[in-house]
Amino acid sequence: MTDIDLTTTNEDGFDTKSVIGDFAVAVDPMNETGPNPNEVLVADYASCFLPAVRMGAQKNGLEDPGKMEIDAEADLDDHDNLESIRFTLKVEADLDDPEELVEIGEQYCHVHTALRDGLHADVTVVDDAF
Known part of the structure; x- marks a missing residue:
């Protein structure tokens, strides 16, 4: 399936x-x-991370973070490949342990989990298809 x-x-x-x-x-x-593919990937990562933080906070009985926003930055190497990604996570709530939200986001964000060595598409080519 x-x-x-x-x-x-x-x-x-x-x-x-x-x-x-x-x-x-x-x-x-x-x-x-x-937007270019790298921009879309960084936006997808941020768009996954925010709801992951909210859901994880709810599951762990933490205070609702309120409005959240991510300012994302990324660096490219000389071949335009993503080299690094940085998030600044802004939350409305005054938190006891802000770093706990980072751990929660990393735990529940599917894009964070997918960005690992060895995850590549298995490609099959079908010619004369159109």
């Missing part, structure tokens, strides 16, 4: 359109028609 099913299309040039259920996402490595 497949848990995630989507289609990403590139007609020409470099931009792509991914259809994920009822949603479409445009990604363009040239930053002309949409």
Whole structure:
């Protein structure tokens, strides 16, 4: 059984359109028609981390963090590969142990878990497909 099913299309040039259920996402490595893949990955990571923190705080009986926001920064190497990612997590609540939210986010964020060595797509090429 497949848990995630989507289609990403590139007609020409470099931009792509991914259809994920009822949603479409445009990604363009040239930053002309949409954000580039590295930007999307960092945004996806931040978009996973925030709800993971909230859910983990609830599960652990912690104070509701209130409004949250992540300012994300990333560095690229000379080949435009992600080299590092930094988050500044801003929360509305006055917390007893702010670092506890980092541990919770890392524990429950699926993107955080996925960013590991060895997780790569298993690619099969089908030619003369269109």
